[in-house]
């Protein structure tokens with residue numbers, strides 16, 4: 001088998017890359033270890049930046065998102081029982097966010113890619129191994145339907161997430177890893193209930209952080225800060241709802257809307273970046289190269305920004321025989337990556353209770369929250385980062 005670009009992983013990064021390359025007439029094959037059904041049903045985040053939405057619309061992938069997604073023009077920061085709205089529309093020049101689940105984006109991408117050509121994605125592949133990545137003819141070995149296969153390509157795109165195999169082929173020498181883990185995780189639920197709020201609520205509380213998000217008029221997504229090593233079996237539905245109610249307490253008439261919890265799980269939180277995001281003919285994109293804690297909802301948006309650059313760089317290589325955009329790929333992406341790393345770390349630090357924090361640290365957090373909601377300059381900074389900086393960042 002031969003394709004110009006071999007893509008490992010059918011997450012937002014790998015699928016969007018293959019779609020964008022096809023629009024440029026560049027052939028590729030996506031190798032995915034999970035089944036299509038699993039990819040299309042895994043619950044992840046659901047906030048799309050304005051630039052992500054504009055890109056998906058421009059390339060013909062916006063139809064269902066516009067119909068089923070919800071545009072939000074602000075968020076609420078809640079502390080000391082009071083809510084404070086950050087008005088994106090006013091502070092970020094009419095820009096907003098769209099709530100549309102990541103797996104819905106993936107369903108749209110897979111359907112669109114399958115319309116473009118036959119078998120552009122192989123699901124259920126095993127033992128993916130990258131070879132000769134520093135030569136100009138790299139190979140990918142893998143198993144599919146019990147047969148050993150080999151894909152020859154010009155380039156490999158490592159879009160296989162944080163636990164994939166791509167990053168592991170990069171030698172330590174010449175690369176730097178930056179990482180931070182946090183002493184808490186998020187317990188996330190899906191709950192069949194009407195929305196508890198028109199917009200997302202990020203709540204700082206002495207019992208820990210809580211977040212109200214949404215998926216549809218009848219399905220809501222909510223999170224509470226918890227011990228990252230805790231067992232989900234320790235959390236009954238009653239306990240989760242009790243904790244949400246307590247952490248979102250409000251002096252106003254606010255009520256948590258409840259119903260059956262249909263899904264629950266705990267995720268750990270970390271920040272991580274590898275520099276550069278390239279080795280020989282291997283280009284990393286998305287979670288394979290960087291992770292942010294979910295507090296700023298940047299993960300999927302960063303993956304999309306990476307592959308937008310990567311698709312342009314490949315197009316320039318094949319159409320104009322220029323390698324300049326491939327050479328600057330990592331530097332270009334890392335500027336935006338570090339901005340998002342800072343924003344996500346900052347939101348996380350401001351809104352969570354850290355087990356080792358003393359009263360001094362907590363007073364600093366409160367001072368930061370008060371400044372953020374009352375200074376137009378500070379609110380504007382939050383708003384423009386949340387809706388997403390232009391792709392030129």
Ligand code: APR
Pocket residue numbers: 008009010011012013014031032033034039044045102125128159160161162163164165285286287288298299300301303
């Ligand atoms: N071989 C083939 N596929 C693999 C391998 C492997 N060895 N390892 C992982 N994969 C697949 C995973 O099954 C997954 O479908 O790669 C895909 C990676 O997708 P994501 O983890 O979604 O990563 P990415 O496309 O970079 O998107 C980042 O998705 O995970 C969220 O929070 C994250 O929002 C962020 C966004």
Ligand code: PHB
Pocket residue numbers: 044045046047200213214221294295296297
């Ligand atoms: C989500 O809806 O899953 C979500 C929303 C906001 C975040 C993280 C996740 O910051």
